[in-house]
Amino acid sequence: MSKDIRIQRLSGKALIQYIPELARLRIEVFKDFPYLYDGDYQYEEKYLQTYINCPESVIVLAFDGDAIIGASTAIPLKYETDEVKKPFIENGYNPDEVFYCGESVLNKAYRGLGVGVRFFEQREAHAEDLGGFKHITFCCVERPADHPRRPVDYVPLDTFWNKRGYVKHPELTTTYTWKDLDEAFESAKPMTFWLKEEHA
Template sequence: MSSSVQLLTVTGQGLTPWLERLAGLRIRVFRDFPYLYDGSLDYEAEYLSTYTRTETSVCVLALDGEQLVGASTGLPLCHEMEAFQRPFIAQGMAVERVFYCAESVLLAAYRGQGIYRAFFDGREAHARRLGGLAYSAFCAVERSADHPLRPAGYQPLEPIWRHFGYRPEPGLSTHFGWKDIDQPSETDKAMQFYLKRLDTAS
């Protein structure tokens, strides 16, 4: 990891002082493919407040001096919105046993330095400390290979996720809506869940 970057882990209300900067970072990073998210600070404020309402949430912040260059959030799935819980309930999985890794955002200049791996390690360590959680999970948007905004030379992250021990779980998928940067209104997106047993090292 770059020697100029320091990681800071906060939980629950400890995220509150960082919310505005985290919202701006999410909007900036998620504009890129594959999310193409045309975000707003108002929505971000509401969305991120979820993490300040439970002390079981975690956010791993990446700081270069005083600049927030990356962040990674997570919390037990039982505290997430219903759209993310529903597929697990349908498969007979207890949401209380799943830790949900919500997102990792990192400025392009800081990628390839081990920070992304540190984000996963930090969230998984937090989940293990909480106890009673059997799985770590996240979901990723599915985009077609011929999507018009797919950059030339785009490299999907699935090989990295597999290296970290995560696998796509058949039958665990959902839809979630947001406005794409090239669309006039919000549309639903297919989202695939990836799972890893928390007693498995990667």
């Protein structure tokens, strides 16, 4: 493992060559708690196509040499699905003024080196470059404290997100559907959004 980690921002068609590796990384990382995602390559490639098709999207890639060791996605909220936009519309937000950070995935061996901070910095810089956003947001899954797969040493990322200027908004909720590792079928998972004022 090198400490010379290179961060690169890419948008639209420039992402095509990285789709297989991004799909693999997402499936690998999201197996862990709290997502417990039983990944599917076809779904991943379809999901990532959204970012290829949108010229205003961004994926921030982290490289160690030529190897992708992390990735972070974001896109203007107006291009997202109805399930993502609905809670904002219902609570009086203009989707055109909200920039949505999809997710960050990082190889375990590279955690604690500041890559997560750089992911947020780069996505926020992309939103600033595009202009016109009053809020930046992301969402996370809500799992019960007594979930049987919750590791004893699990530490939520709330403090990290607070340090980045994000505040949890319990009134902004939706559900995403996927299949957990121990599920026979997909089920809806509750998600809560966190917000940061763009010029806060």
